[in-house]
Amino acid sequence: MKPLIVLLLLGHSVLAQVHSNAHAHNDYEHTRPLFDALLNGFGSVEADVYLVNGTLLVSHNTPGPKAKTLEQLYLRPLDSLIQANGGNVYSNFEGPFWLMIDCKTSTGTYEAIRAAVRKYPALMSKGDKGPVKIFLSGNRPLELMVKDGYSGLGIDGRPDDVGKGYDFTLMPVISDHYSNWSSWKGKSPATENDLQKIRVLAARVHQEGKKLRLWAIPDQEEAWKALMEVGVDMINTDHLNELNIYLLRIGK
Numbered sequence: 001m002k003p004l005i006v007l008l009l010l011g012h013s014v015l016a017q018v019h020s021n022a023h024a025h026n027d028y029e030h031t032r033p034l035f036d037a038l039l040n041g042f043g044s045v046e047a048d049v050y051l052v053n054g055t056l057l058v059s060h061n062t063p064g065p066k067a068k069t070l071e072q073l074y075l076r077p078l079d080s081l082i083q084a085n086g087g088n089v090y091s092n093f094e095g096p097f098w099l100m101i102d103c104k105t106s107t108g109t110y111e112a113i114r115a116a117v118r119k120y121p122a123l124m125s126k127g128d129k130g131p132v133k134i135f136l137s138g139n140r141p142l143e144l145m146v147k148d149g150y151s152g153l154g155i156d157g158r159p160d161d162v163g164k165g166y167d168f169t170l171m172p173v174i175s176d177h178y179s180n181w182s183s184w185k186g187k188s189p190a191t192e193n194d195l196q197k198i199r200v201l202a203a204r205v206h207q208e209g210k211k212l213r214l215w216a217i218p219d220q221e222e223a224w225k226a227l228m229e230v231g232v233d234m235i236n237t238d239h240l241n242e243l244n245i246y247l248l249r250i251g252k
Helices: 035-039 070-084 109-118 142-148 196-207 221-229 240-250
Strands: 005-009 012-016 019-024 042-052 055-058 097-103 132-138 153-157 173-177 211-215 234-237
Touching: 019 240, 035 042, 042 070, 042 109, 055 070, 055 109, 070 097, 070 109, 097 109, 109 132, 109 153, 142 153, 173 196, 196 211, 211 234, 221 234, 221 240, 234 240
Parallel strands: 019 042, 019 234, 042 097, 097 132, 132 153, 153 173, 173 211
Antiparallel strands: 005 012, 042 055
16 A cells, blocks of 8 residues: 655645556546546546647637636646645655646647746656656647657657657657457456457557556446556546545555
8 A cells, every 4th residue: 555645735735645547537627627636646637728829728629718728727736736745746756747638739739838838847857757747649749749859748659659769758658549459348357358459558568668548448447457457557537536446445
């Protein structure tokens, strides 16, 4: 069992055990974006971002008039927590904390994110070091980012990128749709064949020192357990409290 840590959040001390393998899918759709994930000890969160008239707005679909900015929901709060917790998002946990930004728009989005993050130097990890590891998914300009080299923003890779020589600093995570690797629905115990392709993929990803994430998984306890057993590192979920309780129970 990992030791409990204290998270300074909105002026209160909150007990949280950090789950490095818990990834909050569409975290901003919860009541308290980012903070719900932190209160449940998640080590990774996800935000969908649109670049609209030069502003980075967080929304899963086309942003409405009440959409908030990436800076409001994530960058500024994370920076404040780092200042309050002695250089880390969670006190006494050196991280890193993972922020995946899913780029829903293409032209100019990467450059806008890079400019926004540079306003918060504490968020900029130096290679493998730093309290936050930010990586871009969706419409990430792979060739441009590779040409730029590591600028504090990593790339969410795909299985086809394995074996191409991208190092962990630039491409720390390999992600794909769950259905590309298994048809198991998680409603009955998985057989050896149900998850064999994922097991093989995980081994290839881990050989490069990267993490494996699958999205659109069967989002329930039986699947969380089975996927972790075959090597999936980031468990994608919309059920933050339930996954927190499960991971506390098994000591992860």
